[in-house]
Amino acid sequence: MARKLTPQALMSAMTLTHEGAAAYDLRADQPLLHLCFTFGSALFTDGYYTREAAQVRAFAEALGRAHAVDARFPWQYAAWMRDPVRGKGNRIQGSLAPALLDGLLRETPFTEDYVATCLGHRPDDVAAFVLHLQQLRLGRPTAAARRGMARALAGFDAYQLLKYARPKDDVRLCDAIAMVRPELEALGEAGALALRVGRYLHAPTRERSALAESVPLLAARRQLFTAPTTFAAEAAFVDTVRAARVTWEQVLGRYGVSLKGKDGAALAKARKRNAAVWKALLVDEALLPDMALLRNLRNLHDAGVSRGGLIARVSRRRFDGVWPHQVFAGAKAVPPLRTVFEAAFRRTVDRLPPGRHLGLADASGSMAVRVGGPMSSMTSMDVALCLTALMSETSGLGASFSDDQFKAWTGGDYLRIAQRSTGEGPLAFAQNPALRTGMGGTQVHGAVLELVRWLTTHRSVKPPECLWFFSDMQFHPAKGSRSLPRWVADAGLERYCDPTRPPLEQALQVYRAVVGPVDVVLWNLAAYGQAPVPLSTPGVLMVSGFDANTLSTVGRWRAGATASTAPLAANQAHVLDTVRSF
Template identity: 25%
Template sequence: MRLNIFQKRPGITHEGAPARELTAAQKLRRSVLSCLLWENEFYEDGQSIADRILALACDVTPEMVAALAIEAREQMKLRHAPLMLLCALIKAGGPLVAPTIERVIQRADELTELVALYWRNGKRPLSKQMKLGLARAFAKFDAYALAKYDRDGPVRLRDVLFLSHAKPKDEAQALVWKQLAERTLASPDTWEVALSGGAGKAETFTRLLAERKLGYLALLRNLRNMDQAGVEESMVTEAILARRGAERVLPFRYVAAARAAPRFERWLDEALMETVLEQPVFAGRTIVLVDVSPSMNVPLSARSDLTRMVAAATLGAIIPGDLRVFSFSNEVVEVPARRGMGGVDAILRSQPYNGTLLGKAMTKINAIPHDRLIVITDEQSQDPVPDPVAAKAYMINVASNRNGVGYGRWTHIDGFSENVLGYIREHESFFQKNGDFVNVERV
């Protein structure tokens, strides 16, 4: 018998439970689609996650990298992780580079962020495809967008303009770019510019709301300022309920706004519930199981007091249909199946945040009759996780940890955008039309 041989060890979660062996594509998806780049998570630091994304992107096809970058930006509403994927795609080269850059870049400051990421280890020439993609993306932005994001930094918008050799489509655009290069663009009409220029808060926000010039995320982030400044309540609530630009806002942002400005929670709750009402309900009985273990209770970013647990609870509170809702940590606790803010609070207060016994939770859930199971978690279990008994079983992963348990008989989905629920509808609709339902990894 030979002893001096390599023995491949099965993967385990950070908590010690057996994890599924994953392909490079699966590893890349779970690292990217819930990733706020460079931000530390409970088990892994942001640098390690970023390094893994780059390494894994080299192990899959350029087509997969391009598609994932687009999905991360458009569906999961992430900003920096898609740019890191673009860096990997640029390194691989090929005709996909330019069109993918053009599509992924949706804000003018992402032009400079991409170049800064590309130069993070030192300046180097830009490839022809990278220049072409930047030039095409540059042409998408008007004078207002360019002025708004023309910020001081190692890379400025004028630098990207010169590096990409972008060509204006007409004389009007040529004039805007000339003004950008000369730093003579008119200051954008934003709340930041107005307040820095000495205008009062009440005056500024009242005018911007009346002229519909305040973006929805800016609205949510400034509710406390508006409340303290005495902006007319009806103007603020009308803007909240109008949800202009809300398609780019992640669900947990409503919870953050309600915490900052409790006065407006009633209307924020109504706006959040629109994400439920816009979609058809799930047929049959759905069980929702939300992870409230300690690893979920850490900030999403260094500047945020929101956690992945809040993101998970918010998803759990906007699922439409006939529900039973449970949370798990050391215990499994049934939670009132409330929607919106009430549902979020019920999940977060359901039990102490102790262990991570997903296997124990699954044993109990499998004994309860249901048609569909949706587990929202970071997939880090202390105990082995049994397979689900429901044919329609979904594991929604809201973290970027290296290994996870939600594969095999699970339909595995990564991300904390409400679009993960849209994928479940599409998945079930497809198999309803085409035959037997099967669980698949979304790759």
């Protein structure tokens, strides 16, 4: 008996997802779009289908293809990825992309300026840049890159240089400073502080006292750290902490008291001491930045700050550069303070475009990949559900999709729809069990057909103006005409159920034919390289990443007069123009 192969259209210029569905390959014809859509979410950890080394190689190739079309664009992309306020705040790409470009292209007219820009956010980015060059055997930084490194280092103050000077790193900050000593000297007074800090960090302990005199901040820190621990109760403590500009880890390590195992008077005394420490840190936001504040909400509450006080504090912050799922992670870790994290979450995502939105989170097995590495507690699925919960702020609804081969079509288990309860916040809704059930693969075609059926049978529910798909885009093929729902055949829509065609492309055609016009956002949460719809598809925007600024990009697109009618190729100008603004 002949073996029956999986149906596919070999005569069409298609690629395949890792699950065998037809998709579009943007690498040759649209290298700029391919770079932004495929790698905007890349964190270069082992994925479900690929490993870190393969991702880095594919990223290098994508940068090269983009450079061949527009020599400046990959540098702009690197700056966009790194910028925590206007861009995506992706630290690994912010140092890796310039390292790859410098190592593979060598000298370019853009190297110095963009290396300075990409590495000018945190001093340890400079050390990471050098480490990437070493690990990938790309050689020493070029002369232009060294000048850029020096300019980045010259832009930091003593607090920043000392904060990120980790003595056990593979490439220490003092090593990076030593590498560009001539370039720092050429900058004159602008580079003098970095050189002084570099000499201090590189010196043995016995020689540091003399060198500390050249860095005034070190004298203030010596005063703080040589005082007795009872100093925390004195009035001068707050001003001394501010003058020393220490990190919260440093001051807690010296003056904080663990509450573990204490009760009664000992517990009250420890809390009083810790309250004094936190009071000193809260005086100046620079001592407890946004991310540090989120990480220490439980400690602040234990020290006596009320929930109302915490909500008031987070409501005054902008949380620029904080990814929405990082707030979600905090809420999962500290459930009693969820209302505080809800307030912070709403600050990070206040860029949500107007309109009625419905998020569809990919809940398939490939989305269980951890975001940020093996020690992270967050997965791509958590990110998808977090963003889906955000969309529920406008519609009260959220949905997830995967593939339950035992109940699909009859049980409606390709798609799960949940409605927010009265008083339920978005972070609580993101943990709704109804959205987290499912198994198998990513049957997006069946899920959208079930969504169409659900909307047509729930007439009291107003259809969304915009559908958001949060996924790694590794869809399974459509099931074909076999066992289709009766209503699909009755509506004459079998032609949109071809297993050899891209499943989401066909599903959107069914949705628009039955429900009506809808804008669609395809938000890629992985780096696998295929586009699920053709560039001719109207009313679609493809984005990627973990940042809240992407919401602003979508908002600008939807505010345009032709958002719903222009083809995808034209809509992507909103993303490419954002990159080119860097």
